Amino acid sequence: MQIKLEHVTANYKIGPLLKPRVLDDVSLTLNPGRITAVVGSTGAGKSSLLKVCNGLLIPSEGHVTIGSKEINSKTSKQSLKTIRKHIGMVFQFPESQLFAETVGEDIAFGPLNFGTDQRRAEQLARKALQQVGLDESILSKSPFSLSGGQKRRVAIAGVLASEPEVILLDEPTAGLDPAGRKELLTLLKRWHDEEGKTILFVTHDMESTARFAEDVIVMENGSVVYHDAVRPLFENTRQLKEWQLDLPEARRFQLGFEAQSGIHLPHVCLTEKELMDALIEVGCV
Numbered sequence: 487m488q489i490k491l492e493h494v495t496a497n498y499k500i501g502p503l504l505k506p507r508v509l510d511d512v513s514l515t516l517n518p519g520r521i522t523a524v525v526g527s528t529g530a531g532k533s534s535l536l537k538v539c540n541g542l543l544i545p546s547e548g549h550v551t552i553g554s555k556e557i558n559s560k561t562s563k564q565s566l567k568t569i570r571k572h573i574g575m576v577f578q579f580p581e582s583q584l585f586a587e588t589v590g591e592d593i594a595f596g597p598l599n600f601g602t603d604q605r606r607a608e609q610l611a612r613k614a615l616q617q618v619g620l621d622e623s624i625l626s627k628s629p630f631s632l633s634g635g636q637k638r639r640v641a642i643a644g645v646l647a648s649e650p651e652v653i654l655l656d657e658p659t660a661g662l663d664p665a666g667r668k669e670l671l672t673l674l675k676r677w678h679d680e681e682g683k684t685i686l687f688v689t690h691d692m693e694s695t696a697r698f699a700e701d702v703i704v705m706e707n708g709s710v711v712y713h714d715a716v717r718p719l720f721e722n723t724r725q726l727k728e729w730q731l732d733l734p735e736a737r738r739f740q741l742g743f744e745a746q747s748g749i750h751l752p753h754v755c756l757t758e759k760e761l762m763d764a765l766i767e768v769g770c771v
């Protein structure tokens with residue numbers, strides 16, 4: 487399912503006041519089946535971009551088209567519900583929204599809410615639990631008896647259970663340690679690979695961006711300043727500095743190595759494996 491934004495401007499209305507633009511003339515197309523990271527400094531508009539993509543924030547100017555449907559202030563509640571079935575949203579710290587008595591009920595809530603019958607909803611809950619790497623034995627447990635990392639996965643399973651075409655995740659790895667981040671993103675990537683679905687995730691972590699994203703959107707002051715493949719982003723270090731973005735560890739090592747040795751590696755390295763292969767290729771290992 488394609489998501490297309492054309493000259494989108496958005497503001498939050500607070501009482502009678504319309505706050506300054508949080509999205510400013512944003513045009514982009516998210517092609518189906520890609521993993522895209524949204525990066526940029528605090529307040530750049532990353533979460534707002536996600537909200538516009540599933541109708542939680544309605545643009546004040548411009549057009550948002552999801553599949554064949556346009557979202558605007560006249561879109562009916564029923565159409566928005568249908569859109570949200572296809573475009574799942576995982577908010578920051580989603581575990582804080584777990585509410586049901588059992589894990590199974592919590593995960594099945596989404597499909598039931600979208601009109602699936604009880605039996606099918608239970609099947610979908612089981613499948614989603616597997617997709618986030620958790621055992622069926624926890625289905626009857628209280629979500630509140632789980633660890634923080636397990637709760638996060640249950641919350642994500644609750645969105646996957648509705649079988650969305652696209653999943654939008656706002657900092658899905660916030661607060662997890664590096665191993666936890668890698669594990670969660672690996673599970674999401676597996677879901678993407680197996681089901682051919684689209685992932686758009688906000689992150690402040692360049693390591694996750696380099697390892698898991700195929701495309702990157704860089705936001706600055708409500709505008710999209712880069713939307714392209716991940717590798718070219720890390721070529722231009724001067725530009726990255728201007729956007730206050732870090733480098734992944736392997737790329738930082740590569741630049742240090744090239745500066746000290748005068749040897750240039752044949753391509754941009756984003757992971758340890760790529761770095762090792764490049765060092766072997768030039769005969770340095």
Ligand SMILES: Nc1ncnc2c1ncn2[C@@H]1O[C@H](COP(=O)(O)OP(=O)(O)OP(=O)(O)O)[C@@H](O)[C@H]1O
Nearest residue numbers: 498500505508526527528529530531532533534535
């Ligand atoms: N519900 C809201 N009501 C009013 N203003 C908001 C609301 N949500 C966000 N904003 C404002 O919109 C701007 C963009 O916020 P947004 O959360 O989209 O940025 P972000 O890039 O995701 O930031 P962060 O990395 O800190 O999460 C900020 O100035 C923020 O204060």
